[in-house]
Amino acid sequence: xxxxxxxxxxxxxxxxxxxxxxxxxxxxxxxxxxxxxxxxxxxxxxxxxxxxxxxxxxxxxxxxxxxxxxxxxxxxxxxxxxxxxxxxxxxxxxxxxxxxxxxxxxxxxxxxxxxxxxxxxxxxxxxxxxxxxxxxxxxxxxxxxxxxxxxxxxxxxxxxxxxxxxxxxxxxxxxxxxxxxxxxxxxxxxxxxxxxxxxxxxxxxxxxxxxxxxxxxxxxxxxxxxxxxxxxxxxxxxxxxxxxxxxxxxxxxxxxxxxxxxxxxxxxxxxxxxxxxxxxxxxxxxxxxxxxxxxxxxxxxxxxxxxxxxxxxxxxxxxxxxxxxxxxxxxxxxxxxxxxxxxxxxxxxxxxxxxxxxxxxxxxxxxxxxxxxxxxxxxxxxxxxxxxxxxxxxxxxxxxxxxxxxxxxxxxxxxxxxxxxxxxx
Amino acid sequence: xxxxxxxxxxxxxxxxxxxxxxxxxxxxxxxxxxxxxxxxxxxxxxxxxxxxxxxxxxxxxxxxxxxxxxxxxxxxxxxxxxxxxxxxxxxxxxxxxxxxxxxxxxxxxxxxxxxxxxxxxxxxxxxxxxxxxxxxxxxxxxxxxxxxxxxxxxxxxxxxxxxxxxxxxxxxxxxxxxxxxxxxxxxxxxxxxxxxxxxxxxxxxxxxxxxxxxxxxxxxxxxxxxx
Numbered sequence: 001x002x003x004x005x006x007x008x009x010x011x012x013x014x015x016x017x018x019x020x021x022x023x024x025x026x027x028x029x030x031x032x033x034x035x036x037x038x039x040x041x042x043x044x045x046x047x048x049x050x051x052x053x054x055x056x057x058x059x060x061x062x063x064x065x066x067x068x069x070x071x072x073x074x075x076x077x078x079x080x081x082x083x084x085x086x087x088x089x090x091x092x093x094x095x096x097x098x099x100x101x102x103x104x105x106x107x108x109x110x111x112x113x114x115x116x117x118x119x120x121x122x123x124x125x126x127x128x129x130x131x132x133x134x135x136x137x138x139x140x141x142x143x144x145x146x147x148x149x150x151x152x153x154x155x156x157x158x159x160x161x162x163x164x165x166x167x168x169x170x171x172x173x174x175x176x177x178x179x180x181x182x183x184x185x186x187x188x189x190x191x192x193x194x195x196x197x198x199x200x201x202x203x204x205x206x207x208x209x210x211x212x213x214x215x216x217x218x219x220x221x222x223x224x225x226x227x228x229x230x231x232x233x234x235x236x237x238x239x240x241x242x243x244x245x246x247x248x249x250x251x252x253x254x255x256x257x258x259x260x261x262x263x264x265x266x267x268x269x270x271x272x273x274x275x276x277x278x279x280x281x282x283x284x285x286x287x288x289x290x291x292x293x294x295x296x297x298x299x300x301x302x303x304x305x306x307x308x309x310x311x312x313x314x315x316x317x318x319x320x321x322x323x324x325x326x327x328x329x330x331x332x333x334x335x336x337x338x339x340x341x342x343x344x345x346x347x348x349x350x351x352x353x354x355x356x357x358x359x360x361x362x363x364x365x366x367x368x369x370x371x372x373x374x375x376x377x378x379x380x381x382x383x384x385x386x387x388x389x390x391x392x393x394x395x396x397x398x399x400x401x402x403x404x405x406x407x408x409x410x411x412x413x414x415x416x417x418x419x420x421x422x423x424x425x
Numbered sequence: 426x427x428x429x430x431x432x433x434x435x436x437x438x439x440x441x442x443x444x445x446x447x448x449x450x451x452x453x454x455x456x457x458x459x460x461x462x463x464x465x466x467x468x469x470x471x472x473x474x475x476x477x478x479x480x481x482x483x484x485x486x487x488x489x490x491x492x493x494x495x496x497x498x499x500x501x502x503x504x505x506x507x508x509x510x511x512x513x514x515x516x517x518x519x520x521x522x523x524x525x526x527x528x529x530x531x532x533x534x535x536x537x538x539x540x541x542x543x544x545x546x547x548x549x550x551x552x553x554x555x556x557x558x559x560x561x562x563x564x565x566x567x568x569x570x571x572x573x574x575x576x577x578x579x580x581x582x583x584x585x586x587x588x589x590x591x592x593x594x595x596x597x598x599x600x601x602x603x604x605x606x607x608x609x610x611x612x613x614x615x616x617x618x619x620x621x622x623x624x625x626x627x628x629x630x631x632x633x634x635x636x637x638x639x640x641x642x643x644x645x646x647x648x649x650x651x652x
Contacts, residue, residue, distance in 0.1 A: 197506070197507065197508070197509065201506055201527075202434065202506045202527065204528075205437075205506065205527045205528030206434060206436040206437050206528070208528045209436065209437065209440045209528055210436055210440070212440075213440075231528075242509075252615075252644065253615065253616065254619070254644060255616075255619045255620075255623055257623065258619060258622065258623050258626070258641060259641075261626065261632075262640055262641060265632065265633050265638050265639075265640070268632075268633035268634070268652075269633070269652075284627055285623075286616070286619060286620055286623050288616070292510075293510075293641070293643045293644045294510040294643050
């Protein structure tokens with residue numbers, strides 16, 4: 001909204017200046033000797049063409065000039081700087097041409113200064129306004145950011161040191177400092193993650209091992225559950241933050257079919273315990289996706305584990321993968337209790353839990369949130385649908401990697417087909 | 426069999442020593458990297474187990490120092506609280522043979538230890554025929570059979586299968602596989618390994634239903650395990 005308002009203000013401002021300039025030049029044109037010179041030149045021209053040009057009345061000329069002067073504002077906001085410069089020059093030349101045609105053919109002389117000079121000035125005028133408001137906007141945003149950082153306790157630079165330098169220099173140094181603060185924040189965030197990943201999980205892990213040394217009774221069992229849950233929460237928090245901080249530039253090409261197969265393999269034992277019928281339908285050939293292998297594997301495992309967890313014993317769990325030329329779609333269909341309609345929109349949010357289950361059995365409440373963040377970062381998505389009492393369906397879509405033509409691997413894949421027969425890849 | 430354990434967390438160390446000793450291994454325990462670096466050349470060890478965070482240095486650095494001081498080393502397992510992909514890739518690139526993320530079950534740690542020791546023992550010999558349940562690999566005729574039926578494998582697929590089965594349970598790094606099976610291929614052909622592994626899995630039916638699990642570890646390494 002602010003930007004649109006700013007753009008409108010810029011237009012009005014520029015238009016006002018141009019109109020004023022144009023009126024001034026066309027109404028006060030008589031006393032200006034420059035115009036006189038033009039006039040005499042034109043008279044000379046028209047005499048040679050046979051006849052004397054008639055000068056238009058002052059108000060008519062002024063209105064025409066104003067109109068011609070503000071016309072560039074129609075295209076200036078839409079074009080790039082170099083384009084608008086070229087357009088304006090072209091416009092200037094054509095206006096001059098039209099005025100000359102007016103004199104030579106129609107014998108009408110319009111004093112041109114009120115149109116030509118504003119047209120010349122229109123471009124610098126407009127660029128200057130734009131720059132000014134862009135700067136104002138950026139200054140404002142920078143100040144907001146700095147205020148937020150200050151509220152977080154990041155120190156500000158000494159004001160007087162900055163005041164000594166010229167405004168541009170101090171602005172640059174403020175941007176640099178703010179950027180540094182942001183980098184520091186990022187760093188401290190990953191430090192916290194490392195801290196959690198090691199320093200909190202390690203003692204919990206040690207406690208889990210030590211607990212094994214005791215004879216099993218109901219107390220050790222309960223303690224074991226508590227420790228496992230605390231560990232799962234630390235892990236869940238860590239995973240969710242990791243997903244939020246994925247570096248998209250580190251994505252690698254991976255075979256999503258193998259990855260899903262691996263996730264299915266991982267839940268095989270659990271499904272065996274519950275005597276589930278695992279119906280997996282995966283394509284034979286690899287399908288390539290660009291992404292982070294570890295995070296995607298964990299995301300898909302989370303969805304499968306979730307489905308196994310809510311599946312009743314001896315029920316069927318379907319894992320289906322289909323693809324078209326642009327994307328893959330994975331469906332995980334269970335026959336569990338399903339998800340109530342009012343809960344279904346919330347399950348992918350942070351710290352959400354499905355109702356009706358004892359707390360100690362729950363995970364961190366971050367599992368599906370992690371999945372949705374991970375998929376979003378991979379330009380994919382996850383949706384859930386369910387009829388209460390009739391199971392739930394989770395659908396994951398991911399865009400396929402599109403290789404450039406001529407890439408060496410594309411050739412290699414083609415080579416694979418005959419090689420199957422010649423047995424000599 | 427003698428194992429060196431480098432671990433500063435005494436609670437962990439105590440448990441792990443107990444596990445190993447019950448499996449009839451001799452264990453020397455070190456709490457600091459320097460301590461270990463001073464002692465290890467004097468004893469012939471069959472396996473090293475390293476923690477990541479030590480009071481005086483980091484596990485990967487200890488490993489690098491060890492590799493500088495000796496050219497004939499036993500396999501190295503990292504036993505670490507770190508599970509980040511970057512960390513695991515780093516220790517694998519530095520030359521670790523495997524890693525186990527804490528807190529691991531006794532069964533998992535012992536499986537990794539045994540797989541590595543078995544690999545060292547069996548490295549030199551090539552047998553005429555390998556049998557793994559319903560699967561049979563004949564190294565002379567280079568024919569693979571699954572439940573008596575021949576499975577068509579390409580040359581490279583057969584090599585890869587043989588290598589995986591000979592190193593059952595061992596983490597095989599991607600670079601290592603590329604070198605062994607293809608004799609070094611360019612990084613551009615990264616799909617190649619994945620394509621072959623995917624074919625191997627579907628042709629030989631290496632799925633848990635048949636008692637197998639073929640896992641990719643962040644695409645940096647692969648492991649074939651018996652379920």
